[in-house]
Amino acid sequence: MSKIIAFLTDFGVRDPYVSAMKAVALSIAPDVRVVDITHEVRPFDIEEASFILLAVYRYFPRDTIFVVVVDPGVGSGRRPVLIETQNYFFIGPDNGVLIPAAEEDGIKRVIVLDNPRYHRHPVSASFHGRDIFTPAAAWLARGIPPHELGSETSPSTLVRPRLKLEARAEQGKIVLKAIHVDVFGNTILSIRWNRLVELAKEAGIKLEIGAKLNVVNLSSGKSAEAVVERVFSLAPEGTLVLYRNSFDFAELAVNRGSAARLLATRKGDTIVLEQA
Amino acid sequence: MSKIIAFLTDFGVRDPYVSAMKAVALSIAPDVRVVDITHEVRPFDIEEASFILLAVYRYFPRDTIFVVVVDPGVGSGRRPVLIETQNYFFIGPDNGVLIPAAEEDGIKRVIVLDNPRYHRHPVSASFHGRDIFTPAAAWLARGIPPHELGSETSPSTLVRPRLKLEARAEQGKIVLKAIHVDVFGNTILSIRWNRLVELAKEAGIKLEIGAKLNVVNLSSGKSAEAVVERVFSLAPEGTLVLYRNSFDFAELAVNRGSAARLLATRKGDTIVLEQA
Amino acid sequence: MSKIIAFLTDFGVRDPYVSAMKAVALSIAPDVRVVDITHEVRPFDIEEASFILLAVYRYFPRDTIFVVVVDPGVGSGRRPVLIETQNYFFIGPDNGVLIPAAEEDGIKRVIVLDNPRYHRHPVSASFHGRDIFTPAAAWLARGIPPHELGSETSPSTLVRPRLKLEARAEQGKIVLKAIHVDVFGNTILSIRWNRLVELAKEAGIKLEIGAKLNVVNLSSGKSAEAVVERVFSLAPEGTLVLYRNSFDFAELAVNRGSAARLLATRKGDTIVLEQA
Structure with missing residues (x-):
């Protein structure tokens, strides 16, 4: 049974961004299943991406790897993270987008994706979706354990979400x-x-x-x-x-x-x- | 060789509906192939969905399972049905949307999807695409025979199509x-x-x-x-x-x-x- | 490991064109992986399609088969071609759309897809994407060698690209x-x-x-x-x-x-x- 990588971005589908990520995923993990959640999140709308992820993640099979790239801060200091939860893996920027879903499912461990061995090189300054997040997901799908992908950090250090159920x-x-x-x-x-x-x-x-x-x-x-x-x-x-x-x-x-x-x-x- | 489930809806791809259906399909039948026909049917436009299905179904491999969800009457009395034809399986609401394609291919049998064993629970009142149609398709792909999915009914009881080649x-x-x-x-x-x-x-x-x-x-x-x-x-x-x-x-x-x-x-x- | 067919067209996703191509691909080569690059190229915009292909092709695994259908001249005299390069296969109309990517990767051989044995019949006059290009890609994925698909021709006979890096x-x-x-x-x-x-x-x-x-x-x-x-x-x-x-x-x-x-x-x- 193949692992699933589910993508959620604000990239649209006109440009080469989404297919570049899928191409990288299939280059690293040829048997992985790729599923689109959506790429039509409004540009930079972290809150909308959070909501869609929160709504849909639980319908996916256990161990699905979610790659969420709504990432206006790419290339600045924000950290790339993997959040392992009770049933899933959530990968994306540390800007709060993953939190509502990850907290609902129950966070077990947070890894900062800082092991360059599992990056795609050269790592571009503006497209970590292709060069850091997707490679991490694909290596994970191939069986590399989370702690190999980077350094563990405390969930309390994560940026808080913008999406609030007010x-x-x-x-x-x-x-x-x-x-x-x-x-x-x-x-x-x-x-x-x-x-x-x-x-x-x-x-x-x-x-x-x-x-x-x-x-x-x-x-x-x-x-x-x-x-x-x-x-x-x-x-x-x-x-x-x-x-x-x-x-x-x-x-x-x-x-x-x-x-x-x-x-x-x-x-x-x-x-x-x-x-x- | 994996079975194919081909989806045709008016859900668009911005919202979590399409990916929720795919997630459910892959949860039940991990090896199934999912193919999008389109999700850009105009909201509630049964006629347009009928036409697209009629145009394209015959190019798919034998035994493809079509899941068509243009379903303004979801949650009201309309029946969920599986139509088995000479070469294919058509699943969707009994609102006429499946008929032009199914009749052209030749209807063999009609099943009302009323066996709760093959529903996803709890069955929501507004999203049978995820909770009834897709599970039926996925169980069928896994080898459950059509008559297990519900009660047989006569093709003559089906709602007639809106699409007419006038x-x-x-x-x-x-x-x-x-x-x-x-x-x-x-x-x-x-x-x-x-x-x-x-x-x-x-x-x-x-x-x-x-x-x-x-x-x-x-x-x-x-x-x-x-x-x-x-x-x-x-x-x-x-x-x-x-x-x-x-x-x-x-x-x-x-x-x-x-x-x-x-x-x-x-x-x-x-x-x-x-x-x- | 399955072969990949990557599609790039100006067909949009509302109409039955893209799914008809995928249906044909899966009918011929049931194990092939299909990936969408984009279908949102502006109608007839060969230059835009060229750019997107040029940007993204190199991220795909070796031996990926690209099917590019931006083809305003379909049904007129323009030739259907397969360009084999150092690492990939590019299939589409001989209107220049494939050239920037193919030349960058290094052209090894050009085949005119004129062997009717590997066409889908009847070949329509207006949809070679379904009846010539996709079948060629799928047969190639199944192991038919390029020279079986048609007659070799010199790269110098290819129509020059519209995309220029001026x-x-x-x-x-x-x-x-x-x-x-x-x-x-x-x-x-x-x-x-x-x-x-x-x-x-x-x-x-x-x-x-x-x-x-x-x-x-x-x-x-x-x-x-x-x-x-x-x-x-x-x-x-x-x-x-x-x-x-x-x-x-x-x-x-x-x-x-x-x-x-x-x-x-x-x-x-x-x-x-x-x-x-």
Whole structure:
């Protein structure tokens, strides 16, 4: 059974960056499986990359090696790291992008990728994805143990993540953020569903199926009534729905429509849920 | 030799949906080959997905498993199905999207994917692509026989397709639809070339190489003269050409230009071919 | 160890073209590895495809087979060719697209793909990517020797490339072209870094780390001061940087910004570097 390397970057697919990484991976580890998570993260958007990694990592087979390259600080002092967790390996820059997923899975060990033996030479100043991260992943896939790839460091030295699941209950309302707007305009909120259920109790908001809420986008000034449903397709067309999405986050969606368009929502906007 | 799972969705590649499906496929069937057909179908556009599947399925090796997820009705009552055909397996929602390809290849058996043993649990209400369709494909790739995956049903119970190859001959003209506009602006018409030859005879239109036709887009009001050629590159630059495309459909193209721009054509427009 | 076929086209990924090629490859050579370089080359832009191939080919394992389909002349007289080089195989139309990479690696032999035994039949007039180029690649991957695929011809008969690394030194300045603008707005210039060092000496321009230059885009009329750095991330945010990029080309970039936006640069623009 081949090892899997899963790539997540902000490189797009027009330029030679992604294929150069795959070429290097296959040069070192010819039998490795390469899988694209996405390369369409907005340039430099560490927070977005963090969210996508957090959402998807757990569906991959045990021992999958994730290579995440959203790396505006490449070539400056930031460290290249491997984070070994309970079930996976996360490789990328020490800029916080790996942390939400790695912490959720449980960090076992952190290695700074400073052993030049496992770099591709010459190491360019601007493309560590190809010259440091991917080689580390490929050597790992070939069986080189993590501690050979560099020096161990304490998890406490890692740069903290930008992605925060911000949400708070106030009297009669819950305040949170839009952390992702997907291709359908579905708007993912900065809270796991189970935590929303707790906050709703604190705030005195009813959240059972069929309950009605006011949803206000404080950033755009738009608001609309939403119904709590198991899934958007059970509501009439055009209705705003609040539901537990398939990645266990709270999400706003419109049946055969776009929640983001309805509320003029962009990633990062502040969203308030109130009792209707 | 590994089995192939070929994915066709409207998920785009920015979000974690496609990679979650691949992750699940590789978790169940580590040796499976995953191939992307496209994920850029317009959101909810069942007709477009049908056309692309119909165009491409026959080039895949025998026993390829197609997973098609254009599924606006996910979570409502629509059934998840596996259609076994003479040479392939088609998996997706029972909303008509699989039918044109499956019927062309010859339907042998239809299974409703209702055996929870081969679902991924918990089954989300909004992402059957990950929790029902892909697991079914992966278990099939691992050798589980179709009848284990659910209950057999009659092909006559399947929802009929939206994609229709509409074309009719009238006195001196042929009326059809633009069913697809490709990245070059080539405009694919709702008729196989062989059928166009028959209709042209009925309508009294000459269709041999070098013949001239008037092409009218009734929806946009634009028209232009076209020449029948073996391929667009044989006509002078800028000339509108009617030809048999590489998927055996009738197609309008402009040598080093865009037929869609010339006639202001969008998918679904009504196109008339007349004797020049 | 499986052979690799790497695809580079202007087909986009919305249409069935790319997946049809992969389907054909896997039908002929079930164990082959398929890798996408990109399918987002601008339609018909042979020069752009040449540049991307030139940048990335050398990172692939020895014996990789490149299939390049940017082919506005398909179906006209242009020849389908296989160019065997010191380390690789390049397959595509004889329109110059393969030449910069093939010549850099060292051409050993050129075969015109005229043996119908290794075509897919019927050969369409408009999609040689599927019916001639990919079958040739897949048969090659399966061990058919190049000379079986067609007739040998002299490299001197090949159509010359459109991509030219144009650069010249004048008194106190260097004149070159923008050959590629990447997803970050980084602007790649038409010169390898080592050659730029030579021209800078000729022109009397200082190019050591920290040196300042005026950069003028003659096509847009915009200009800005740039600093020579090892990498953009070492300059203050917003600063224009001239540096040796990771593919050994000279490149303009802005730390956390877009060099292309700063200078209103599009591919093909004429860029002048002057002593500040």
